Amino acid sequence: MCGGESATARVPLPQAEKGSNDFPWHLGAIDTHCHPTDMMSSIASLPTMRTRVLIIMATRSEDQDLVEQVGVQHSFSDRAALATPAVGGSTVTDKIVPAFGWHPWFVHHLYDDTGNGTSTYDAASASTEEGKREQKEKHYSAVLTHKPDAAFIASLPDPKSLSSYLAETRNRLAGNPLALIGEVGIDTMCRLPVAWTEADHLRRNQELTPGGREGRALTKHNVEKSHQVRILTAQLRLAGELGRAVSIHGVQGHGLLHDTLASLWKGYEKEIPSRRKQKRVALGAEDFSSSDEESDASEEWDDGPQESDDKVEIILDAPKKKQKQKPYKPKPFPPRVCMHSFSGTKEVVTQYLKPEVPVRIFFGFSTGVNLSGPSAEKSRSMEEKFVEIIKLVPDDRILIESDWHTAGEEMDYFLEHMYRKVCNIKGWTLEAGVAQIRKNYEEYIFG
Template structure:
C-alpha cells in the first residue's frame, strides 16, 4: 500500500504516448491489489475502466464499510465475470478485501484468548486515559510523548474487529483478507496541526498520511505480528485468500506465516522414491468422496439417473490461508524460493506493480530476476493505486507489458495467463 499523495506517480501526459490498439483488454485484466475507496470520488469511474476486475483493499477503521458498500454496488457475483465480457448491464468489477494494515496496527489492542491475558489496554478501567497511554507506550517504539498519544484514537479491541471482519466475509462470499502484513520501515505520521486539519483534501478518505511529516515512532514488530497472524487465522478458518504487505521485514514475515502452517507441511517425496512408485506401484485406494452413496446405488437399480452432485470438496478449516499473495513483492529471489518450497501447504502468489516495484533504481534492477524466478502460474499484477480510473488502467497495462517482455509471452498469452492465475487466487482451483 502506498498512502495517498505519497510515492504514486501521476504523469498524466503519458497516456498520449501509448496506443491501446495492440493491448488485449478484452481478454480480461485483473488488478490483484488496489485502494479505490481512498478516493471515493473516483468510484464513479470504475464503470468506464478497461480492467475487468479490481481487488479493493481495506486497511483501517475508516474504509471497512466503504469497501463493503462499493462491493455491494459493483461486486462480481461469480468466477464467470472474469472470463466473459460485460453485458449491457452496468459493469461489476469489484472483489472486496477486509483487513487491518500494519501501518494502523497500533490502533488495535490484542484482547484475544491467544494473547494469554497480556492485553495492553483495559477498557473496564476507571482511567481510560492512563490505559490509552499504557497501550501506545507498549506498542510504539521510542516512548511517544503525551501530546502525540493524545492525537491518536482510542485503541479498538482486536476481538471486535475480527468479529466484524467475519461478518463482512460471510456477507461477501468472494471477499478475501487484506491488506494485512508487516512493515519495519513505516513511521507514524505526525499529529495534524490546526491549520493543516482545515486545509486537508476532503476528497480523500480520512485516516491516511495525507502528506503529513513522519514522526519518529514505529509500531513494534511483535505487536504487528499479533495483528497479522490473528487475521491470517481467520482467513484459514473460512478458507479465504489473503493479500499480504511486507516491507523490510521479509524474514520476520516468512517466520510469522510459516509458524501458522507448522505441522501441516506437505510431504516432500524424494526423486528416488518417485521413481520407485512410478516403476511398480498401483494405486487401489479410494475415498468416500469417490464412492457412490446408497441413494445413487438404489437409483440405478430402479432405473433412475443418480442425483447430480457437485464435485467440489468441502473445505477443512486450517490455521493459515489456503492462498496467499505477497503484494508488490520486494523481497529477494531467495526469499521467494522459500515460499515456493514444495513442503509449503499454502498456494503462494506474488504480485507486482509499477508504482512500487519499479519506483526506485534498486527495485528496477532486481525486478527481472524476481519475474523470472516466479513460476508462470503464481504471478499476478496490481496497480496499488488509491484512485480508480484511467491511471489505474494505465499502470495495469504497463506492468503487464513489462512482465510479458521478461517472460517472453505474447500480450495475449500473458493476459490470459495472468487472468487465470488471478481466478485461481480468488476462487481456488476450478
C-alpha cells in the same frame, strides 16, 4: 500504497506504446490490489474502466465500511462473469472483489484482547474518562517504539479491540463468499506521521477518506514488531478458518513475515516422497501426477497435520471420475496468499516455493512500488532486481496490481504498464500474458 498516499509519480509508458490500441483488455485484465476507496469520488469511474476485475483493499477503521459498500454495489460473483469484457466505452458494473484487513501502518490502533499475551489495554478500567486516558497511554506506550509523549498519544484514536474487529470482519466475509483478507502484513520501516494541526485540517483534500498519512511529516515512532506479528497472525488464522485468500504487505521484514507464516503451517507441511517411493509409485501408476496444481488442491482439503508414512498406495489405471469438491476444512493458515508488490530477494522467493510449503504463494507486482525509485539510479537498480525476480517466479504464480488510490484512467494506465513489463520479461505476447494472469487470478480467488 494506502491511506491516500500518492508518492508514486505517473510513470510514462514507453514512447512506442503511448496511444496504442493493441492491449487486449477484452481478455480480462485483472487488478489484484488497489485502493479506490481512498478517493470515493472516483468510484463513479469504475463501470467504464477497462480493467475487468479489481480487488480493493481495506486498511483501517475509516475504510472498512466503504470497501464493503463498494463491494456490494459492484459485486463480482463467479468465473463465468469473466467472459463479459470490460473495454473502453462499455459499462460493466460487476467489477469488485472486496478485501478486509488492518494494514501494518495502522495496527497500533488495535489492542489484543484475544488472550494470546498480556493485553496492553484493560477495557474494564476505561469506564471513566480518566481511566480511558490512562489505558490509552498504557497501550500506545507499549506498542510504539521511542515512547511517545502524552500530547502525541492524545492525537491518536481510542484503541479498538482486536476481538471486535475480527468479529466484524467475519461478518463481512460471510456476506461475500469471494472476499479476501487484506491488506495485512509487516512493515519494519514505516513511521507514524505527526499529529494533525488545525491548519493541516483546513488545507487537506476533503475528497480523501480520513485516516491516511496524506503527506504529513513522519515521526520517529514505529509499531513494535511483536505487536505487528500478533495482529497479522490473528488475521491469517481467520483466513485459514474461513478458507480465504490473503493479500500481504511486506517491507523490510521478509524474514519475520516468512517465519510468521511458517509458524502457522508447522506440522502441515506436504510430505516430499523419497526417490525410492517415487519410483515405486511410478512403476504402478501410469497416470500418477505430482503437479503443483493437483498437490495444492488436495492439501487444501486434507484433515490436518501430515505424518510420515512409508506405505505407498499403488493406483492402477482406471477410468477417471469427476470428484465432487469436499467442504473446506479449517486450518490455522490461509490456503492462498499474494505477496503484494513483492520487494523481497530471490532467496525469499525460493523459500516460499519449496515443495513442502502447504500454502499456494503468489507474487504481485506494481509499477508504483517495484519500478519507481527516488532517483534515476535507484530506479535502474530496482528494475534490474525486478527483472531477476520476474524471471525466477513461475508463470502460474504471478499477479499484477495497480496499487493505485483512485479509480479511472490512471488505474487502468498503471495496470497496463505492469502487464507490458512482465510480458516483455517473460517473452509472452500480450494476449498470452493477459490470459495467463487471468488464470492465475482465478486460482488465487476461487482456489
